[in-house]
Amino acid sequence: MTDDIYRGLKQLGGKTVLPASPEEAELERVRNPHPDEACNVRFTAPEFTSLCPMTGQPDFAHLVIDYVPDQWLVESKSLKLYLGSFRNHGAFHEECTVSIGRRLADFLKPRWLRIGGYWYPRGGIPIDVFWQTGPVPEGVWVPDQGVPPYRGRG
Numbered sequence: 001m002t003d004d005i006y007r008g009l010k011q012l013g014g015k016t017v018l019p020a021s022p023e024e025a026e027l028e029r030v031r032n033p034h035p036d037e038a039c040n041v042r043f044t045a046p047e048f049t050s051l052c053p054m055t056g057q058p059d060f061a062h063l064v065i066d067y068v069p070d071q072w073l074v075e076s077k078s079l080k081l082y083l084g085s086f087r088n089h090g091a092f093h094e095e096c097t098v099s100i101g102r103r104l105a106d107f108l109k110p111r112w113l114r115i116g117g118y119w120y121p122r123g124g125i126p127i128d129v130f131w132q133t134g135p136v137p138e139g140v141w142v143p144d145q146g147v148p149p150y151r152g153r154g
Contacts, residue, residue, distance in 0.1 A: 019085040028078040053090035060120045064145040067113040097129035118147045126150035
């Protein structure tokens with residue numbers, strides 16, 4: 001059964017090149033071996049980067065992605081490559097955060113998904129962006145994202 005779960009994946013287990021843009025990045029998914037169980041899956045990307053679309057300077061964020069899978073799980077290497085593809089992508093904080101959440105929700109069709117984008121200050125103002133697909137499913141434990149309000153985050 002385990003071999004069947006990974007059949008068809010192109011990126012896992014081989015050398016890959018970081019995609020040049022989020023549009024070129026290919027997310028991959030595997031069948032959820034426990035689709036009847038409601039659990040929260042969390043990915044944390046504390047070193048996410050993108051570019052300011054106005055200045056071209058790098059922007060940094062701590063992303064936390066929580067989702068309750070249905071039939072599909074995101075393959076983590078493909079997610080890492082997708083998130084890494086933003087390092088040369090110019091977009092405002094809100095666009096990056098919401099577009100990541102929407103793409104994952106459209107691709108995985110989870111029971112629920114939320115993303116928290118905790119952005120480091122630009123112009124002295126930290127911008128935190130939150131997006132989710134709806135209410136948390138009943139009976140699912142979703143811990144606090146664990147990122148404190150900005151006071152010299154690190």
